[in-house]
Amino acid sequence: MKNKWLLLTKIQLMGLLGFNKARHSKDAKTVRRTAGTAAILLLVGVIICAYVVFFAVEFCKQGIGAHLPALLIALTSLITLVFSLIQGCSVLFAMKDYDHVMSLPVKRSDILISRLACIYLANIVFALPVVIPGTIVLFVMDGFSLSVLGITLAATLFSPLLPMAVAIALSTLLTALTARLRCKNILQIVFSILLFVGLMIASFSLSFSSSSQEAIDMNAVFSMMVGNVYLPALLVDMTLTGTVWGIFAFMGISAAAAALFVLIAALCFERVHEALSVRASGVKYSAQNVRGGSAFSALVKREFKRLFTASGYLLNALAGTLMLLIAAGALLFLDPNALFAQAEEPVPLSMFAYAGAGVAFFCIGMSNPAASALSLEGKSREQLFVLPLPAKRILLAKAVPTFVCNVPAGLLFSVVFCLKFETDALCWAITLFSVVAFSLFCALSGIFLNYKFPKYDWTNPTMVAKNSIPVMICVFVSMALGFGCIFLGVWKGFWVYLAADILCIALSVAVWVYLSRIKTLSME
Amino acid sequence: MKTILQIDHLSKTYAGGKKAVDDLSLRVCEGDIYGFIGQNGAGKTTTLRAVTGILPFDTGEIRIDGMSVKEQPVACKAITAYIPDNPDLYEYLTGIQYLNYIGDIFGVEKTLRRERIEKYAEMFRIKDDLGSLIGAYSHGMKQKLAVIAALLHAPRLMVLDEPFVGLDPEAAFKLKQVFREMCEAGSAIFFSTHVLDVAEKLCNKIAIIKNGKLIADGETDAVRGDESLEEVFMEVLESHEK
Numbered sequence: 001m002k003n004k005w006l007l008l009t010k011i012q013l014m015g016l017l018g019f020n021k022a023r024h025s026k027d028a029k030t031v032r033r034t035a036g037t038a039a040i041l042l043l044v045g046v047i048i049c050a051y052v053v054f055f056a057v058e059f060c061k062q063g064i065g066a067h068l069p070a071l072l073i074a075l076t077s078l079i080t081l082v083f084s085l086i087q088g089c090s091v092l093f094a095m096k097d098y099d100h101v102m103s104l105p106v107k108r109s110d111i112l113i114s115r116l117a118c119i120y121l122a123n124i125v126f127a128l129p130v131v132i133p134g135t136i137v138l139f140v141m142d143g144f145s146l147s148v149l150g151i152t153l154a155a156t157l158f159s160p161l162l163p164m165a166v167a168i169a170l171s172t173l174l175t176a177l178t179a180r181l182r183c184k185n186i187l188q189i190v191f192s193i194l195l196f197v198g199l200m201i202a203s204f205s206l207s208f209s210s211s212s213q214e215a216i217d218m219n220a221v222f223s224m225m226v227g228n229v230y231l232p233a234l235l236v237d238m239t240l241t242g243t244v245w246g247i248f249a250f251m252g253i254s255a256a257a258a259a260l261f262v263l264i265a266a267l268c269f270e271r272v273h274e275a276l277s278v279r280a281s282g283v284k285y286s287a288q289n290v291r292g293g294s295a296f297s298a299l300v301k302r303e304f305k306r307l308f309t310a311s312g313y314l315l316n317a318l319a320g321t322l323m324l325l326i327a328a329g330a331l332l333f334l335d336p337n338a339l340f341a342q343a344e345e346p347v348p349l350s351m352f353a354y355a356g357a358g359v360a361f362f363c364i365g366m367s368n369p370a371a372s373a374l375s376l377e378g379k380s381r382e383q384l385f386v387l388p389l390p391a392k393r394i395l396l397a398k399a400v401p402t403f404v405c406n407v408p409a410g411l412l413f414s415v416v417f418c419l420k421f422e423t424d425a426l427c428w429a430i431t432l433f434s435v436v437a438f439s440l441f442c443a444l445s446g447i448f449l450n451y452k453f454p455k456y457d458w459t460n461p462t463m464v465a466k467n468s469i470p471v472m473i474c475v476f477v478s479m480a481l482g483f484g485c486i487f488l489g490v491w492k493g494f495w496v497y498l499a500a501d502i503l504c505i506a507l508s509v510a511v512w513v514y515l516s517r518i519k520t521l522s523m524e
Numbered sequence: 525m526k527t528i529l530q531i532d533h534l535s536k537t538y539a540g541g542k543k544a545v546d547d548l549s550l551r552v553c554e555g556d557i558y559g560f561i562g563q564n565g566a567g568k569t570t571t572l573r574a575v576t577g578i579l580p581f582d583t584g585e586i587r588i589d590g591m592s593v594k595e596q597p598v599a600c601k602a603i604t605a606y607i608p609d610n611p612d613l614y615e616y617l618t619g620i621q622y623l624n625y626i627g628d629i630f631g632v633e634k635t636l637r638r639e640r641i642e643k644y645a646e647m648f649r650i651k652d653d654l655g656s657l658i659g660a661y662s663h664g665m666k667q668k669l670a671v672i673a674a675l676l677h678a679p680r681l682m683v684l685d686e687p688f689v690g691l692d693p694e695a696a697f698k699l700k701q702v703f704r705e706m707c708e709a710g711s712a713i714f715f716s717t718h719v720l721d722v723a724e725k726l727c728n729k730i731a732i733i734k735n736g737k738l739i740a741d742g743e744t745d746a747v748r749g750d751e752s753l754e755e756v757f758m759e760v761l762e763s764h765e766k
Contacts, residue, residue, distance in 0.1 A: 011617070014616060014617060015616045020617065021659070024618050024655070098578070104626075270578075271580060274580065275539055457616055
């Protein structure tokens with residue numbers, strides 16, 4: 001008999017990205033949609049490759065290429081950690097197919113391993129376009145080395161294990177502890193972000209304290225940089241710079257962490273699932289609960305209710321919004337002049353005056369529940385689609401939470417930023433306006449993309465909320481726009497943002513017109 | 525008759541504080557078609573989920589063919605089939621891909637697998653649709669596919685939650701036939717239902733559950749007496765409310 005964890009993994013992988021569905025579907029629309037998904041993923045991969053090549057060439061030119069593989073491993077591990085923390089434990093527990101897999105004659109450890117294998121493969125697929133081009137550049141510029149190839153390969157294959165195990169274990173604990181509280185979803189998001197900030201601070205303090213004596217030459221500085229990004233990657237860096245046992249320690253720690261996690265999680269799999277499935281006790285009905293209102297406000301209220309009861313949806317809504325609030329809070333205690341105090345030449349604060357809106361773009365793009373709101377209806381979508389309301393009204397109601405969550409957080413961050421960076425009136429005006437315009441664009445484009453690329457056959461809402469095509473496009477576009485505006489803003493601040501705002505408004509109007517032309521929402 | 529399913533003093537309280545099953549004991553023997561009836565929220569599904577090893581329970585013991593569900597869960601599941609009330613099948617798979625997956629998991633030999641798939645797919649008139657995506661199936665077709673998947677490894681014990689919901693009359697009739705054939709071959713069926721007519725005509729044993737407690741059980745004729753099962757059910761419920 002085949003390994004059962006392999007069978008379970010195979011079945012889950014067949015559901016990813018809709019390739020099996022496209023292969024067997026008679027519907028040309030489904031096939032086109034999957035081809036579009038593949039093309040977008042390929043494009044993202046190519047852009048990541050190009051960026052890494054550019055970065056690696058500069059790194060090698062500085063003569064510090066030996067640290068490059070370790071830094072790439074550190075970056076991919078950090079991203080695995082962040083995404084695993086954001087995804088939380090719902091990737092392992094509280095899945096829709098829990099009853100089905102648990103009724104099969106398979107060990108709990110096989111179920112856990114199959115689910116971890118899927119997450120692992122997704123992380124590896126992300127790590128490869130980062131590590132492969134960087135390593136090729138290193139070999140072209142500094143010469144081929146079999147040992148470096150072996151170390152990089154081994155480190156890449158083992159790198160997702162530790163961050164996955166740590167992040168899922170922490171978020172499982174957090175979720176189980178807050179499962180019976182009424183505001184559990186908000187608490188889980190806030191604690192997840194605090195957990196991430198805490199891990200980063202711990203990593204920074206540990207690596208700085210261990211390297212403070214060596215921080216005098218470039219090599220030591222870059223070793224420290226690797227440690228700052230992700231502490232265990234220092235072991236890879238040590239091996240690349242001569243200490244052979246480092247890679248074995250890295251592989252051993254990673255494998256041991258994953259094995260320990262599977263062992264412990266298998267022991268309490270059902271209990272954790274039950275704890276996560278518990279709903280807080282309800283409030284008794286009273287006649288005052290009967291209220292009246294417009295159809296649109298009823299839809300919007302439902303969206304907000306859903307926002308705070310579906311963790312996948314909330315994760316998508318609050319990650320960037322909370323980042324904006326945390327950044328605004330941190331800025332209050334930060335003196336921007338102190339950032340450039342040690343620079344050889346004085347750096348005028350006005351140079352960065354327009355960066356505030358760019359940072360806000362970046363965070364707002366990460367908070368787009370509209371991009372998954374339609375998909376999250378899943379099998380119950382027919383209840384929504386049969387409502388005697390125009391399609392546009394239903395879709396717009398789904399866009400409202402994105403706008404309402406992002407605008408206040410974005411404006412608060414912008415006000416603090418403008419105050420701290422002592423910007424002029426023109427910069428104040430364009431920054432605040434840009435935040436509102438971009439929030440509007442995000443909300444409308446999010447629901448438009450979700451309408452064009454829906455995914456209703458999910459087994460885990462977090463997968464839709466974090467990994468679906470509309471969400472990826474929104475995050476990617478806002479990252480590109482945010483970074484672009486930050487860099488170009490140094491040169492022609494006001495005009496760059498004005499152009500971005502005009503583009504956002506024009507596209508928002510186009511989406512509005514498009515939504516008006518949709519006659520009905522179809523089940524297909 | 526050999527006992528296939530033995531539940532002793534089963535109790536389950538959910539983390540929210542609700543006692544779903546309270547000291548429940550019953551036995552399902554070889555050849556039994558055992559109907560489990562009760563109101564909504566009485567504890568039927570909780571009991572069925574505990575039997576299939578999906579739900580951990582607080583106290584008591586469940587044994588399938590002599591093996592403990594707690595101590596030997598994989599061995600118990602290997603001889604059991606479970607069909608939930610609303611089977612959530614993988615919609616991105618085709619029917620045949622799903623059946624092959626179940627066949628692989630249960631280790632059903634290839635020739636036997638083909639034979640059983642053809643037999644049951646023809647019986648439930650779904651053979652021509654096995655190449656289509658499950659996502660394109662109607663509720664009844666999904667139910668039929670779940671039934672075929674459950675029959676694939678010829679289970680000793682079949683546990684079903686409302687198995688007749690969504691099935692067309694012909695499929696429901698054939699499923700009852702399959703139940704009888706399985707029982708003649710020495711298996712046992714344990715299923716929940718709200719359709720008292722079906723329970724009355726199909727089951728040789730019946731249990732009635734209310735608020736997690738078993739309030740009546742035994743041979744169908746003995747439980748029913750001279751009345752209809754519907755009348756007995758209402759009487760038993762009312763007498764336990766007083």
